[in-house]
Amino acid sequence: MFLRKLATVTTFVGLMGSAAYAANCGPEGQSIRILASDFPAIHAVAGAAEANCAGGASDFATNHTTEARSIMNAALTPNPSEYSSVILANATLTQLMNDGLVRPLNDLVEKYGENISPNLLITIDGNVMAVAFMANSQHLFSRKDILEQAGFEGIPATYEEVIEAAKMIREAGIMEHPIVINMQTGWNLAEVFNMIYLGHGGEFFEPGSAEPSINNEKGLAALETMKAIAEYAHPDHLTHASNETQGLWESGQAALGVMWGSRGAPILDDEGSTEEVTSNTVLSGAPTVGGGSIPSATLWWDGISIASNVSDEEAEATFAALVSALTPEMVSANNDDAVWLLDGFTPGPAAAGVAQTAQGGAKPYPMIPQMGLLHAALGTELSDFIKGDESAEQALADVESAYRTSAKEAGFLQ
Numbered sequence: 001m002f003l004r005k006l007a008t009v010t011t012f013v014g015l016m017g018s019a020a021y022a023a024n025c026g027p028e029g030q031s032i033r034i035l036a037s038d039f040p041a042i043h044a045v046a047g048a049a050e051a052n053c054a055g056g057a058s059d060f061a062t063n064h065t066t067e068a069r070s071i072m073n074a075a076l077t078p079n080p081s082e083y084s085s086v087i088l089a090n091a092t093l094t095q096l097m098n099d100g101l102v103r104p105l106n107d108l109v110e111k112y113g114e115n116i117s118p119n120l121l122i123t124i125d126g127n128v129m130a131v132a133f134m135a136n137s138q139h140l141f142s143r144k145d146i147l148e149q150a151g152f153e154g155i156p157a158t159y160e161e162v163i164e165a166a167k168m169i170r171e172a173g174i175m176e177h178p179i180v181i182n183m184q185t186g187w188n189l190a191e192v193f194n195m196i197y198l199g200h201g202g203e204f205f206e207p208g209s210a211e212p213s214i215n216n217e218k219g220l221a222a223l224e225t226m227k228a229i230a231e232y233a234h235p236d237h238l239t240h241a242s243n244e245t246q247g248l249w250e251s252g253q254a255a256l257g258v259m260w261g262s263r264g265a266p267i268l269d270d271e272g273s274t275e276e277v278t279s280n281t282v283l284s285g286a287p288t289v290g291g292g293s294i295p296s297a298t299l300w301w302d303g304i305s306i307a308s309n310v311s312d313e314e315a316e317a318t319f320a321a322l323v324s325a326l327t328p329e330m331v332s333a334n335n336d337d338a339v340w341l342l343d344g345f346t347p348g349p350a351a352a353g354v355a356q357t358a359q360g361g362a363k364p365y366p367m368i369p370q371m372g373l374l375h376a377a378l379g380t381e382l383s384d385f386i387k388g389d390e391s392a393e394q395a396l397a398d399v400e401s402a403y404r405t406s407a408k409e410a411g412f413l414q
Contacts, residue, residue, distance in 0.1 A: 024112060025053035026320030027313050032057045034318070035072055036087040038064040039242070039262045041134055041338035042302070045087065048325035057317060066241065069095075069187060076101040079309040084318040089302045090365040091372060093122065093130055098369045098410075102129060102305040108319040116323065120341060122303060132303035133326050134262075134338040137362060138182075138195055138286055139297060139353030141249065141257035141267065145280040146174055155282055159196070159225050159289040159296065162256055166232035169255055178255040179232040180245040183386070188241050190378035191298070192229075192258075197222040198363050199289040199296025210370045210412040212403050214378075215396035221290055223385060223392040229258075230386055238383055252277050258286070261354035265336040268350050283349065285356030295357045298365040301341070370412045377402040 032053070036042045046062040054060035063083070065071070069092055075082040076096065086096065096102045104127035109116060113131070122130040140162070142155050150168040162179070169178040182188040197204075202218040205211060230237055234248060246263050248254045250273035259267075264283050267273070286297035304322045306315045328344025336350040347355055365371075377399045385395035407413040 023052045023324045024320055025056050025324060026112070026317040028056040028317075029058050030311075030314045030317035031084065032060045032314070032318045032321055033083045034062040034085045034087065034322070035068055035075060035083040036062060036064050037068045037302075038066050039260075040266060041262055041334065041340075042087055044330060044334035044337055045133065045322065045325045048327070048330045049321040052324045053317070053321035057321070060321075066243065068092075072096060073099055073101060076307050076309060080311070080314075081307045081309040084307050084310045084314045085322060086305050086307070087302060087322075088130065088305050089136070089300045090367050091375065093303075093305060094367055094369045095372050096305065097124070097129060098372070101308050103308045103315060104128060105131065105306060105319065108306070108316060111316075112320050112323050116326075120303070122301070130303040130305045131323065131326075132301040132341055134302045134340050134342075135354060135358065136261050136300045136302060136339065137297045137354045137357045138191075138258055138260055139295070139357045140284045140287055141259055141264075141353070142282045142284065143255040143277070143280050144282050145276070146178070146255040150174055155284050156256065156287060157284075159199075159229070159287045162287055163228050163232065166256055170232065175253070175255055177232060177234045177253075179229055179234075180240065180248050180254040180257040180259070181229055181233055181237065182241050182245055182259065183226075183230065183233065183237045184241040184244075185238050185383045186379040187375065188379075189238070189382055189386070190375045192226055193222055193378050193382060194365070194375070195286070195297045196225050196289055198298065199287075199292050199294060200225075201290075201292055204366055204371065204374060205368075210407055212374060212400045214374075215393070215400050219396050220392050223382070223395065225289055226382075226386060227392075232256075238386065249273075249281075250277060261351070261357075262338055264350035264353060265338075268336070283353035285353060285360050286362060288360075293361070295360040295362040297357045297362040299358055299362050300365055302338075370407055370410070373406045373410060373412070374399075374403045377406065 050060050072086050106128050109128050120132045121128045150172045152165040156162045156165050166178045169175050200218040200221050206213050286295035289296045331340045331342050331344035336348050339351045339354045381398040384390035
């Protein structure tokens, strides 16, 4: 198992600028099978790869699913694996690398990556393990018309202001539950804690070790912020992930939202909503919290990985097809679907929130292997506190206990 953090912090905002790829699809007659998350930018990449290279493949299949993160390890474990590629992100790369399920890409980059910017190569111990193509982060969505109606001036910049604005909206009788946020029990709930804890200046582990370090004043402050947000969120917030929060926003049932940047374009477009909603939606950087100066968010990249348990020919064909999609033409046709790290991207209104969050100094999601275990423990143990069935102190103690058990089983702790 590797224990080094990826060196992406200093280059994240400067990743933009890779060049175009030629449509070289590699060896013919191979099976290309892609597992990916379900949002527009990923559809754009996979769709372009299929348009370019499906004709020479024995089959070309893509599974876009909101469950990609939870099924990927099991799907890549058999030999041959169910998929030849996973389009993944910071945390999921470590999740797969811990089990040896993705292969180094050095030889494939040498053969097909003439125009791939070195800054897009996610490299660990000299091995290229992924090729990044887009950035993402959580940030604030606001309905300026409703804020004005409630008497709140401007756009909230802190979580304290978000909560104050929500209170004003409720007291004005405009909306009872004006906040949407991805608090679905499990991964999403844990990620809300992560971003607010980082905003408070927290560190997840003791320096240089895998010992957890969240049961402290900053952890307690993060939970109290989450509880205050939940007070103004939809009653079913513990079941809400991105599709649900986007739906509430587009139907005009929310005025303040903390959602992913990749939801910006579909919320601002003219589909599934109304002119009243789209014309009054403002995307801004993630709020700060507790007097801190950095946005309460985690920066992410999404990129291409190739499975270990497939033939070299399938690996090559899959890599070639996917990198053939990363062209300025693809970006131009899907410009507002993501903050692309590729030539051809012109930042627009849909990218404003991610750009402001990155420029404000938000931290990348921690890319250390034991983080996935802590994330899982947070997702399991925090819901009782949010529901009011447990104290904050007990919830954090339960998280650390659950994490220590799994970390010992995985060999991170003795």
